[in-house]
Amino acid sequence: MKRLGAIAITLMMAVGVLMAPPASAATKNLVVWATGDDASTKVTQAAAKVFMRQNPGVKVTVQTIGWGDGYAKVLAAAAARKGPDVITGGLSWGISLGQKGALADLRPLGVASFVQPKVPSQIYRSLIAYGSSKVYAVPYDLTLMMMFYDKTVFADNGIAAPKTIAEFNAAAQKLKDAGIQVPVYNEWGNADWLGWFNWLYSSGGSLYDAKCKVTINNSKGVSALNQYKKLYSDFGAPKPGVADWSMNDNLKNKKYGIGFSGNFQASSLYTYYRDYKNWNAIPVPAAPGAKSVSFIGGRGISVMKYSTKKALAAKFIRSLYDVNTVTAMNSVGTVENSIFLSPVIKFADSIASYPSSVLKTIKSQLATAQGPPNCIGWEDSQADVTKEIQAFLFDGKSAQAALDAAAAAMKSRQ
Amino acid sequence: MLAPFVLLFVAFSIYPIFASFRLSFMRYNAICDEELSPCGSVRFGNYYRLFFEDDRFHKALLNTSYYVVGAVSLTIIASLMLAIALQADTKSNRILRVVFFLPSVTSSIATVLVWGWVFRGDGVGLLNGVLAAMGISPVEWLATPALAVPILVLMSVWGGAGYGMILFLAGINSIPTYYYEAAMIDGANPRQRFRYITLPLLKPVMTYVGITSIIGAFQIFEGVYLLFPTSVGSVGGLQDMALMLVPYLYDQGFIHFRLGYASAIAWVLFGIIFIISLINLKLSKSFEDLR
The missing domain is CATH 3.40.190.10 (Periplasmic binding protein-like II)
Structure with missing residues (x-):
């Protein structure tokens, strides 16, 4: 009887496993590591919420990593080939992490050609290593x-x-x-x-x-x-x-x-x-x-080379260059002391919180600003x-x- | 019974030691992408660069040497003086021993942050407040290169003297009293008793305090990291005035992820500590005492 009971339980468990829908079919999880503080993470989460509304069945998890050890954490994740699908980090990280083999080239993912015409050329260029055509990061926000x-x-x-x-x-x-x-x-x-x-x-x-x-x-x-x-x-x-x-x-x-x-x-x-x-x-x-x-400093955004959800990650990145997403981010940013400055100059107008003279300064400086070499x-x-x-x-x-x-x-x- | 311990010891102590030794001869960033960032042997390249090309390493080595000499010698002197001053077993001495020992059991991060407030240079700092009350202009304590190492030495002595004091007290109390009694009968004054009885019999303790202080001093990190930050991707403060070996190792290993180069720094550090400890043991002739 005991043996029969054990067989029955095993069979029931096996049937249960087979009947249950695979987790990946129910939701696609995208993990984003946002370098910065908790306030800036909340701003990124606002973008994630907009993306999830537009893409039912997708879950975007945004986690904070600090500036102090963020670079090392991303490298550790790349070495372990396990961790986030998307990262935001320093403008120069794209070049240095990309050259180490940690990041995916964003050109075949349709991100580079989508973002390039939207952002000032000198800022876009500062994220691509001289002499290389590979694009490992695009501007996420600007400082x-x-x-x-x-x-x-x-x-x-x-x-x-x-x-x-x-x-x-x-x-x-x-x-x-x-x-x-x-x-x-x-x-x-x-x-x-x-x-x-x-x-x-x-x-x-x-x-x-x-x-x-x-x-x-x-x-x-x-x-x-x-x-x-x-x-x-x-x-x-x-x-x-x-x-x-x-x-x-x-x-x-x-x-x-x-x-x-x-x-x-x-x-x-x-x-x-x-x-x-x-x-x-x-x-x-x-x-x-x-x-x-x-x-001009700020953060770039990249897709990890090992990610199995590169297409979804690319779609998420493209969504960040939409004025509605940026407006949603800034409605959080104005509360959290983390007003988001998109690399798309005209989106500066979506920052309702600044005096017009400051907005004018931001727009004029963005037009001529230079990123790190x-x-x-x-x-x-x-x-x-x-x-x-x-x-x-x-x-x-x-x-x-x-x-x-x-x-x-x-x-x-x- | 010992198997779990041995397994963990090998996995988390022995293996990393050998791995880091191997890495010190390699270009290694842990990703090792074959196309973009291949890892591989550089033979003695890391060591050659350290000794002959890397000015920041030389600066770190120089700063660390100043710091170790200052911190270790002053800590030993302060510890010994405290131990002698608080030797008698009275109630007030017991309270004072606790007071002097407290910094040793306080979080080093917390104490460094407090020191940061003491040395703030903008008029808000405690020391500058005292100077202002005396009509003296504020001093840029943490922005004056000549003051960086002395400040770190002061912090080290303040934090370590109490611990050394306890060890010296134990050593002093273990010296048989009849030595002193015999010396007094022979007419030795207090200075002679200290010079010819206390000091020689404290050699094993002195050696132990010396070696552990040297090892601890070479590993200074928190004070440099918290009090002497630089605003853009580096450590060591203005003109690398407080750059030391371990913060530089951290800079290379965990800011720039040059794990091979950082491993080479670690092995150089090990070599320096090992040689100095051997010299210390030789000089104090305490091999027999330690057995």
């Missing part, structure tokens, strides 16, 4: 360097919004003479290559030319670096280790005059400082005859370049010698 100030502080001191570097220097000097505690504050990329990037490109210089020849140490680079030093030597910008991420508080309290930071601070000003209406964000200053070129070796050269910039800023090395050393390091890694 844009801007110049922040308090309108009453400027008005009280008779300062008009500076457009040129000369006007900026005059404005900073007036703020200093007026006794503003910190006339200039350099928040994002403080004393490193990223903070200098705007000054370099807005002086007509560059890190590399279009063919990835190192150009950092030409006369424009030297001029831009000398100007960058003024922030610290003349206008009291706090060094790294002294500065903290408190620009908004101190602009509001009129302790800081001009602050350089990303549009994430505009998001914070909107979300947490709603009673504070006197802030403004304007384009970074430019040299005579040069364009105002802001550094796509040249081989840049990822590995960043620490060297920063070290040389700091040697000039704080250690008495000459600008030319510092940039020559930086150029040598960049060339050695090509």
